[in-house]
Amino acid sequence: MKSTLSPRQRLLGLALAGSLAPYAQADLVEDSHLTLNAINFFFYRNNLNNPDGQNYRKEWAQGLSLNFSSGYTAGLIGVGVDAYAQLGIRLDSGKGTSGTGLLPIGDDGRAQAEYSEAGGAVKARLSQTVLKFGNLTPMNPVFGTGSARLFTMQANGFQLTSDDLAGLHLDAGHFTSGNDGASTNDSGSIKALFAGVDARSVDYVGGQYTFSDRFSVSLYGSRFADIWQQYYGNANYRWPLADTQSLGLDLNVYRTTDYGKRLAGEIDNTTWSLATRYQNGPHGITLAYQQVDGDEPFDYLGFDQQPGTSIYLANSVQVVDFNAPNERSWQLRYDLDLATFGVPGLSFMTRYVSSDGIDDSHYRGGAHAAYGRYGDDGQRWERDIEVRYVVPSGKARDLSLRLRQATLRSSQQVAKADTVDNDEVRLIIEYPLSIF
Template sequence: MNNKNITVTLALSSFTLALTSQAHADFIGDSKANLGMRSFYFNNDNRDGTATPSKTEEWAQGFMLDYKSGYTQGTVGFGVDALGLLGITLDSGKGRHVGGSMIPSDSDDRAVDEWGRLGLTGKVKVSKTELRYGTLQPKLPILVANDGRLLPQTFDGGQITSSEFKDLTLTGGRIDHATGRGSSDQTGLAAMGGTRESNQFYFAGGDWKVTKDLMLQYYYANLENYYTQQFFGLIHTLALSDNQSLKTDLRYFKTDSSGENSSGTPGYRISGYTKNSDGVIDNRTWSAALIYSVGGHSITAGYQSVSDGSYFTQLNQGGLVDKGAGGVSLYLYTDRLIQSFNRAGEQTSFGQYAYDFAALGVPGLKASVIYLTGDNIKTTSGDNQKEWERDISLDYVIQSGSLKGVGFAWRNGKSDSDASRNQDQNRVYVSYSIPLF
């Protein structure tokens, strides 16, 4: 744990003790704590190419202690949250381990036996406005914390959320560090392929529920010396009958270079194709999806267009020295198990079918299959490349008995791409959460 972590930990610990000594019933009485457990098997088979390893295969057990306090009484309420994460390697090997895929690496590039981290968050609430400072896991169009492996990605910074106005939620903040899903160490921030760290990611925006069926969104973000990004979103749900609806989801991103990236300064350039081969960010991405639901059935059809100035870009620390800093989520329908379909010029069509077996009297069982196909891809090695991916998902949560709440999940993906290695991937999860109080 670095000096900054130690300082924040001690400060928030002292803050917590001070609160406890004078806490009102709401601070203690409204506190909640859960112990989440996740056993995760990950298998990624690269079916072509000469790079090693050709296969990544690992199994680990994760523990996630999540504590959320209530607020002290009064006009200004104070509270504190804590997140303790621990991963234990059950099976891996030097020939089957890639640092950052899921498990951190030791000095010999082997998987470590165990790893963990502690995140603390102070919070202040006035009326319907909340300020949080410390460990954050944002779920915003311009920044989504990744939870695609054993332990989740986390960020450090401050975020304020306000719902003072009816049907309008405003959000803003600043992020300065990230901790990757396969690491215990903080890093600065970067964009895809960037090797120089930025410590300032500013964001602001809001969700406006115009009617009970229509929501409009706007967000702005700036990663210093890399890019600025604007997001416009529209979500509309049309009720066709009691158990039938049609949902429309429209998304548009405008991403432009900023600071050092604008001049193509080494270290701040992004990887992959850019129009002038200078690593400068210049992208417009839009998508439209229609989701038709009836009973337990759900059918999705959509299209996404990425402009050819550069890749679609959001925070990505994969180019930094810490191998475990990689692994991101993008607010795109096409961000899937293997590919994200966000390459320069890529035009993607996709369709998904999902079924909730509760409609057949089997609650807790869900399944889905999605197929995506992209073309017109521009890379540094050629134009008009193509790729496709098919993913299957199966989930079941036991509904009763001594094992009630235990969840099982299987993810299977298959991808063929002219722009990257062909891959088969399997993920198997077993999860359970114990409420402590």
């Protein structure tokens, strides 16, 4: 939904809503919540040998997101509403440096000076089972609407969740449209991301069962209408070794096959990852292996121009997912919590992921073949470094500063088919404020 208000009017509206919230609280259903999240995002990427000629992408934007969640009316079946309003403001961008995904691009090829939207959902609750309809943000392994930019993606449809049985979380949904975090197109398409094919609708069902604080399993299934059926399984276990030591295992498996009219072509793909993490006090070391078995990439949800977050694989990292056809990848990661050294809230992470075996030379996708771009004998690697500080107490509590740097290098054909070699820096400052 495109707003006609000026940036100053929108900012005034957000501020006014926050100032009036304490007085309006008495009129709201009990357990209502109103939060304002401010996020400042700087994104710089230096593309190397880019075939489209744009080597540098650099943008800076400010986002404001106001989120309201009501409680429920009294009675056997309680009803309520959720609503949101968000505003993105361009702080720095140019026609030759746009395209980071922070800001929508206008017809003139330039990033828009500002963009905004608002929406909401109605909800009903019976015991611990909740049905919602409207603009929703489900997060699960087969349909995830998180974001790596200013705002969370929105999907339009139904979602049913239940926590009535101890230890069991159930989740089901039906969605027909949505938009990414840099768009105001409320009726944008839901896509098979790498195939670039629109899905008329998406249905999913699944859940997680927690046996104990050490062991849990998840199972999900989804159907992208006339594109694919996808199934997901996970097992996660943690062994305490000593007071400050533990060892964890995390196994993820996806199975994807074509469905219906096969609008993305024939698909026969099994992709899995296994990660083990050793924790010793403030130190964490992770080793992971990931493998794609299929002549097409492991494909997943996309909205308009951006990827969703329904890829729960160990080597899906900052820039790429290491999900190319027949790709095998290894990861070494190190985490450090500096609270032990007298700096609570400060953490450090670095990881290196390397892969080989990328090969779709035997791809035969049929009449609607949508893949087949990677060639054979492909390889790539990515190195990520991140420093994060979250203010632990005081008036600025929960204010976070996050500095992320990534370097990606690939063999020539892989770079053309997926993501070009690049060096990037992201600086993200985020402040969530609970109004009531």
